[in-house]
Amino acid sequence: MAPLMNETEYEILLIWDEDAQVWIAQNGDIPIVLENGSLDLLMEQVRLAVPEILELNGKEHEAVYLDFTTKRRAKVLA
Numbered sequence: 001m002a003p004l005m006n007e008t009e010y011e012i013l014l015i016w017d018e019d020a021q022v023w024i025a026q027n028g029d030i031p032i033v034l035e036n037g038s039l040d041l042l043m044e045q046v047r048l049a050v051p052e053i054l055e056l057n058g059k060e061h062e063a064v065y066l067d068f069t070t071k072r073r074a075k076v077l078a
Helices: 040-057
Strands: 005-018 024-028 034-038 063-071
Touching: 005 040, 024 040, 034 040, 040 063
Parallel strands: 005 063
Antiparallel strands: 005 024, 024 034
């Protein structure tokens, strides 16, 4: 869904780090890098952190939507 004029969308990329055994959240438009072993908990961390990060960086909006995209690479053959 495309945002309305007073709405902003941010795509949050959630990448699995096999070595550290954590999910990492990143976004190129806002300075966010968070990690957690639980995907659900990480998404909640991001949801709570984004408004504060936007405010601290002078990027306030009426409505903000987060689109979460996950990426996990799995080796199936040696």
